[in-house]
Amino acid sequence: MTAKTITLSVKRYDPERDEQPRLQDYEVPFHEDWVVLDALNWIKAHRDGSVNYRWSCRMGICGSCGMNVNGEPKLGCSAFLRDYLPGPIVVEPLNNFPVLRDLVIDMDSFLEKLRWVKPWIIREETALGPGEHRQTPAQIEHFRQFSMCINCMLCYSACPVIAIEPEFVGPAAIALARRYDLDSRDQAGQERLRTITGDDAVWDCSFIGECSAVCPKGVDPAKAIQQTKFESTMGMLLPWGGTK
Amino acid sequence: MGWHEVTNPLQSSDVRDVPLNGAPGGRDGMAVAADRPLRAYPFRQPFNWWLKRRGYLLYMIRELTSVPIAVWWLLFLFELARLRDGSGGYRPLEGWFVAVSVVCLVAAVWHSYTFLNLAGLIMRVPLGDRTVQPRVIVSAAFGGFALITVVVAGLIVWGGA
Numbered sequence: 001m002t003a004k005t006i007t008l009s010v011k012r013y014d015p016e017r018d019e020q021p022r023l024q025d026y027e028v029p030f031h032e033d034w035v036v037l038d039a040l041n042w043i044k045a046h047r048d049g050s051v052n053y054r055w056s057c058r059m060g061i062c063g064s065c066g067m068n069v070n071g072e073p074k075l076g077c078s079a080f081l082r083d084y085l086p087g088p089i090v091v092e093p094l095n096n097f098p099v100l101r102d103l104v105i106d107m108d109s110f111l112e113k114l115r116w117v118k119p120w121i122i123r124e125e126t127a128l129g130p131g132e133h134r135q136t137p138a139q140i141e142h143f144r145q146f147s148m149c150i151n152c153m154l155c156y157s158a159c160p161v162i163a164i165e166p167e168f169v170g171p172a173a174i175a176l177a178r179r180y181d182l183d184s185r186d187q188a189g190q191e192r193l194r195t196i197t198g199d200d201a202v203w204d205c206s207f208i209g210e211c212s213a214v215c216p217k218g219v220d221p222a223k224a225i226q227q228t229k230f231e232s233t234m235g236m237l238l239p240w241g242g243t244k
Numbered sequence: 245m246g247w248h249e250v251t252n253p254l255q256s257s258d259v260r261d262v263p264l265n266g267a268p269g270g271r272d273g274m275a276v277a278a279d280r281p282l283r284a285y286p287f288r289q290p291f292n293w294w295l296k297r298r299g300y301l302l303y304m305i306r307e308l309t310s311v312p313i314a315v316w317w318l319l320f321l322f323e324l325a326r327l328r329d330g331s332g333g334y335r336p337l338e339g340w341f342v343a344v345s346v347v348c349l350v351a352a353v354w355h356s357y358t359f360l361n362l363a364g365l366i367m368r369v370p371l372g373d374r375t376v377q378p379r380v381i382v383s384a385a386f387g388g389f390a391l392i393t394v395v396v397a398g399l400i401v402w403g404g405a
Contacts, residue, residue, distance in 0.1 A: 015283035071296060098284035106284050138373040160300065163289035206307070207362070210299040226366040 004030040006081055007088035008039050010051060013099050021099060024048075025088065030081055036091060037065050037076035040103075053103035060216055063152030067103050068092040073154035073214045094157035096166075110153055113169045117177035117195055122188035139184045146179035146224055148217040155211035155221050167200040171211035171221030174202060178224035197232040205229075306358045309351040316348035360385040 005027045013021040026047055028039045037055055044051050055065040058077045065076035070090050081089065097105035155171035156162055162170055177196045180186045196202055205225045212222040294300045323335060335341055363385040364378025 013285050015285070021285055095289075096287050098286050100284050136373065142375070158297075160289065160293055163287065163293070206303075208300065208303040210297060210303075213299055220365070223365045226362070227368045230366050231368065 006030045006039075006085070008036070008043065009088045009090045010040070010043070010102070011090075011092040011099075012051070012102050013093075014050075015101060021092075023090070030085075032082055034081045035077050036067070036069055036074070036079040036081065036089065039081060039089075040076060040091070051103075052101045061150065063150035066094050066152040066154050066157070068094060068157065073157040075152060075154070075216050078216055094153055096156055096159065096162040097153070105153075107153065109166065110151075110156060110170070110173075113173045114151070114176070117169065117173045118188065118192055119173070119176040119180060121180060121183060121186050122191065123185075124187045133185055135184055142184075143179045143182035145219055146175045146182070149175055149179070149215075149219050149221075150217055152216065154214045154216060155219075158210040158214040160208060160210075161204055161206060165200070165204055168204040169196065169201045171205075171225065172219075174205075174228065175219055175221040175224040178228060181228075193228075193232065193235075196228055202228045202232070306355065309355040312348040312351040313355065316345060316352075319344065356389060360389055 008026045008028055009023045010026060011021050012018070012024045026039075026043045028042050028047075031038070037058060040051065040053055040055075053065065053067065053076070055076060056062040057064070060075055060078050063075070066073065067076050068074070068091070069076070069079045070084060071092075073094060076091075081087075091103065093099045093103045093105050097107065097109070100106050149172050151172060153172065155175075159168075159171055161168050174196055177192055180188065181192055202225045205222075207222060207226060209222045212220040215221065290296075294304045319341070323341070326335070361382060364380075364382040367381050369376040369381065
């Protein structure tokens with residue numbers, strides 16, 4: 001009996017040799033419990049050690065293995081081969097980023113945007129310091145879902161606005177800014193809000209909503225962006241507008 | 245199998261904060277890394293990107309519904325202007341205008357439906373230390389829409405009579 005296999009078409013790009021990316025087919029063993037990342041690891045170990053991709057935890061925590069699987073932004077560790085039968089499975093780098101090599105993208109722009117929104121607790125005078133800083137469950141619930149972001153950048157790959165406006169801060173960075181804006185311990189006030197309601201930020205978003213659809217952690221960046229738009233507008237129109 | 249001696253261990257003193265080389269263009273003057281490979285392959289958005297995902301297509305339809313709505317208002321304003329020449333020039337009840345209006349009404353209803361459905365996501369209404377549930381906001385939005393529609397329809401029908 002012949003062992004079951006499935007074809008992986010992997011986008012390859014060697015900046016020293018290739019003018020443009022190309023697809024390369026690999027026949028890999030099929031296992032019910034294998035994910036695309038397992039198949040890539042098998043290729044690297046048994047067929048072609050030159051294939052490049054990022055990965056680390058294999059359990060949807062680290063956000064390293066973001067890639068396009070049959071055109072859909074996915075974590076390689078969460079995309080089961082069985083969901084793509086009979087194949088082939090086309091594996092490509094995330095959209096909207098320059099490709100350094102094969103599936104490895106240049107994420108510098110994202111890291112820079114992330115720093116720009118100051119995703120940390122800002123205090124007016126002193127740092128939080130040691131000891132307890134208690135919050136009620138209701139206070140935590142205000143920002144909890146936004147804190148689930150793992151910076152996998154799938155939302156950037158799904159956002160067509162990034163493709164035409166690369167300076168757009170983008171979904172994950174704004175969701176994280178929102179996470180801290182809604183934190184009762186944060187005192188950034190207008191400081192962070194001015195950043196994400198200024199140039200290249202929330203008003204660039206045309207509310208396509210696919211950032212939220214592809215998020216593997218159930219974060220809703222589109223919600224973060226639209227709520228920021230709404231509250232900054234209310235803050236402008238109403239004396240009591242803008243909420244914490 | 246015994247332990248292997250690590251011949252070239254990384255010392256903590258080897259790890260330093262390396263300043264990012266000062267490539268210009270960072271936001272707020274923040275430096276960005278300059279040592280990128282020279283030939284990173286840029287991403288190019290295909291012209292038919294909006295056909296690549298169902299969500300993209302629905303977005304385009306949602307946005308394009310504003311075009312027939314704008315066209316209808318232009319036609320209506322044009323017809324109102326013709327009223328100045330007397331009611332003989334007023335044609336909104338002619339077949340072509342009714343047909344165009346029906347198409348525009350479908351677009352307007354779809355636009356309103358998608359807009360009101362998103363109200364629960366857009367609005368965050370604090371209520372004590374909690375927030376109002378999105379489904380309550382959406383229900384209130386549809387309720388308000390229905391009420392206003394009835395009131396406007398009533399004004400047109402009975403007001404006209």
